[in-house]
Amino acid sequence: MASVLIYSIFTAACGFSQTIAQLAVFRILLGIGMGGEWASGAALVSETWPAEHRGKALGFMQSAWRGLRRRRDRDRDRAPALGLARRLLRRRAPGVLHLWVQKRVKEPEMWRAARSAPAALARPLTDIFRGRCGASTVAVTVNERLHHVRLVGFNLWLPAYLSLPAQQGGSVCRPR
DSSP states (O other), rough: OOHHHHHHHHHHHHHHHOSSHHHHHHHHHHHHHHHHHHHHHHHHHHHSSSHHHHHHHHHHHHHHHHHHHHOGGGGTTTHHHHHHHHHHHHHHHHHHHHHHHHHHOOOHHHHHHHSOOOGGOOOOGGGGGGGGHHHHHHHHHHHHHHHHHHHIIIIIIIIHHHHOGGGTTTTTTTOO
């Protein structure tokens, strides 16, 4: 609930920002709220779907946000779930829907079983960097960081660099 509240407050605050610094701070705080909610949603999906379909469900959930941003209104007939999600998002329904989910959805059996398990089963986070998972964890972590740098580079640095005069390395192909 706190994540949704943080996300909601700072989404609204972005609309009232008066300087670029305010907007940056509000966007960072908005991201913290969204990250908390996204992680909660991913955990709920992974705990409630049957093991044989869990990967597909998480893949769909993690990739659906792109469809919400990229699909045009004319594509609604081919993707009714995206059309419905877009209509709900326009009406600020997620906050109300979240309250309903919070009250009505029961904790998954997998989560309840883990909560009742002895604390001795808990392992430190550093275990993912050891044993058979170690190399994979390092490779995926490095890949994710490189992916993030690429996204930041293309979305933030490259446009600013190309807008410089050609003498400073910017694009020589400018519209007149």
